[in-house]
Amino acid sequence: MKSPLMTKRRNQHFIWLGAVVVVAVLPLVFGDGYSQTVILTIGLYAIFGIGLQLTMGTGGILNMGHAAFIGIGAYSSAIVTTKGGNPWVGMLVGIVVAGVLAFVVGLPILRLRSLYLAIATLCVALAVTNVLGFWTALTGGQNGVTGIVPFSIGDFSFIDLPSQIYLIWGFLLVAVLIRINLRYSVVGREFEAIKDSDLATSSLGINHGARRLQIFVIGSVIGAVGGSLYATYLSAITPDLFGFPFLIQIFVLVALGGMVSLWGAPIGAIAVVCLHEFVIPVISGGNAGPVEIVIFGVILVIVMIFAPNGLTDQVVSTTRRLVKIARRRRNHDEPSSVTPASKKVAA
Amino acid sequence: MSAPSVLVDAALEVHGITKSFGGNHVLRNVDMSVSPGSLHFLIGPNGAGKTTLFNVISGFIRADAGTVSLFGSDVTGERARKVARQGLARTFQNLQLFASLTVAENVLMALHGQMKGGLPRAMTGLFVSREENREYERAYEWLDRFGLAKYASSMPSDLSYGDRRLVEIIRAFASQPKVVLLDEPAAGLGLSARANLFDVLKELHAGNMTIVLIEHDMKFGMALADEVTVLDVGTRIAHGTPAQVQKDDAVIAAYLGKRSVADA
Ligand SMILES: Nc1ncnc2c1ncn2[C@@H]1O[C@H](COP(=O)(O)OP(=O)(O)OP(=O)(O)O)[C@@H](O)[C@H]1O
Numbered sequence A: 001m002k003s004p005l006m007t008k009r010r011n012q013h014f015i016w017l018g019a020v021v022v023v024a025v026l027p028l029v030f031g032d033g034y035s036q037t038v039i040l041t042i043g044l045y046a047i048f049g050i051g052l053q054l055t056m057g058t059g060g061i062l063n064m065g066h067a068a069f070i071g072i073g074a075y076s077s078a079i080v081t082t083k084g085g086n087p088w089v090g091m092l093v094g095i096v097v098a099g100v101l102a103f104v105v106g107l108p109i110l111r112l113r114s115l116y117l118a119i120a121t122l123c124v125a126l127a128v129t130n131v132l133g134f135w136t137a138l139t140g141g142q143n144g145v146t147g148i149v150p151f152s153i154g155d156f157s158f159i160d161l162p163s164q165i166y167l168i169w170g171f172l173l174v175a176v177l178i179r180i181n182l183r184y185s186v187v188g189r190e191f192e193a194i195k196d197s198d199l200a201t202s203s204l205g206i207n208h209g210a211r212r213l214q215i216f217v218i219g220s221v222i223g224a225v226g227g228s229l230y231a232t233y234l235s236a237i238t239p240d241l242f243g244f245p246f247l248i249q250i251f252v253l254v255a256l257g258g259m260v261s262l263w264g265a266p267i268g269a270i271a272v273v274c275l276h277e278f279v280i281p282v283i284s285g286g287n288a289g290p291v292e293i294v295i296f297g298v299i300l301v302i303v304m305i306f307a308p309n310g311l312t313d314q315v316v317s318t319t320r321r322l323v324k325i326a327r328r329r330r331n332h333d334e335p336s337s338v339t340p341a342s343k344k345v346a347a
Numbered sequence B: 001m002s003a004p005s006v007l008v009d010a011a012l013e014v015h016g017i018t019k020s021f022g023g024n025h026v027l028r029n030v031d032m033s034v035s036p037g038s039l040h041f042l043i044g045p046n047g048a049g050k051t052t053l054f055n056v057i058s059g060f061i062r063a064d065a066g067t068v069s070l071f072g073s074d075v076t077g078e079r080a081r082k083v084a085r086q087g088l089a090r091t092f093q094n095l096q097l098f099a100s101l102t103v104a105e106n107v108l109m110a111l112h113g114q115m116k117g118g119l120p121r122a123m124t125g126l127f128v129s130r131e132e133n134r135e136y137e138r139a140y141e142w143l144d145r146f147g148l149a150k151y152a153s154s155m156p157s158d159l160s161y162g163d164r165r166l167v168e169i170i171r172a173f174a175s176q177p178k179v180v181l182l183d184e185p186a187a188g189l190g191l192s193a194r195a196n197l198f199d200v201l202k203e204l205h206a207g208n209m210t211i212v213l214i215e216h217d218m219k220f221g222m223a224l225a226d227e228v229t230v231l232d233v234g235t236r237i238a239h240g241t242p243a244q245v246q247k248d249d250a251v252i253a254a255y256l257g258k259r260s261v262a263d264a
């Protein structure tokens, strides 16, 4: 018997190869600086999105603290590199700090459910942004940090846009790969199962608490990696970059791309960055900031009401259902050779 | 497993279980002893406390008093997942399948305990797929054994209610437990699905598995049972072989209005 598990993996290798090729040619096709900036930003936001998707979609944790973990990654890189440290060390410090904080904070608060958990994670986020804003000696306070050093390997520095795009999209592909692997693993299946029935998972001996904590740490660490890339790209950061408007952007990203769909984060990132770059400037007529947060807020509310699992997932599942209904009708109709036209329309 | 020095003569031993919700005394000093390899039939009118007793045994709720032990090891007050790891599996009165997993994956979930579920492996995708595929085949074999292989890749929602019940039961047995608790597996099934379930339980029981069965269909349960425990408003009113219990006065009184338990 051929296992469908195996087949699933095989199919993905294919998509995978395509994705790598697309990334490789992106900066070549879009030669101008502006397009490249947009592509780079999409890559960054997709990484942020994957982190949030993992905690919210996979782990079922209503996580309002994600922006803070991105901020931790960014500031770790900023602080380490401006004090003469290697950017890779900066990223590593970000990973460790974000991971440890997620673990320490997650241990008590992940016992909470839904809204209480949202409030708890929001408090964590506020605490972190306060530290970033007011621990002036370390973080530069409201003035932030400038002169963040870009990544390099040997003598090669990721300083121009195309090489930054390769770096960021390279990390994005790894993040997507981790996500896909997680979904089609023992662990990923357990997460799906926990969301469906925690009674049944308990009765099979599965430890929810540990799994939720793990996914919270993984999602937060991926956010921190994104933050580290973000900081080295900008070369200067301030604490308000990681505030509430930023969090809303990532929420909209996940809402549009889907909570669970494997390629949802890149799709959502394209949507958010395009809205931000092309749509909102036109609508707002030069007053983008306040208008954007209103528009994103409205989008978030609408999507959450009509497609709580995200727009992409909703479209996919609705299509699947329609196909299923259509197929069932067709099978049903087969015995009679002449099908009334009206029936076909209904299907 | 090192054999305990004391001779264990019960697979599942419930002693003095008492439980009340607020002022509502649901279980009063209940004893139940299930012999290894037997099918133990747990009966009682609606609200007698049968499901609550299952919840206490499987660690979903904590009793106010009393002890539960599995093959001689005390599991009183342990949490559900710990009790499961000690070899207790169960099904639920209201079906608990994983709706977003395929039928085969549902069964595969029961085999997770024996798989290497480490996070680094899961994230990198290394070394997992061979083991997973092997376990998947085992899950598939379980389905095949009960004629459900054709649904391996279907979603539970595509199956009839009876088949979904079967999948939940198969999932419970696939974890290779020492004791299985089945809470009204035949409820809501049509005649043919019921007959099919009967055969399935008979076969599983013949495999020397220890089973505790709650079921309102007396003929169904009595035909399978080796031992019976009868609860009524939280108290054990009778226990023994099917023949003994069916002619017990207290039992007949509890099922008032029915001439005998066998006709209930
Ligand atoms: N979690 C709970 N909180 C409060 N009361 C409960 C709870 N669980 C059960 N009960 C009460 O305990 C009593 C016994 O319920 P239980 O479900 O154990 O009965 P049962 O024998 O399984 O009945 P049935 O045959 O209808 O399934 C009922 O009166 C029920 O209302």
Ligand SMILES: [Mg+2]
Binding pocket: B050, B051, B052, B093
């Ligand atoms: Mg019950």
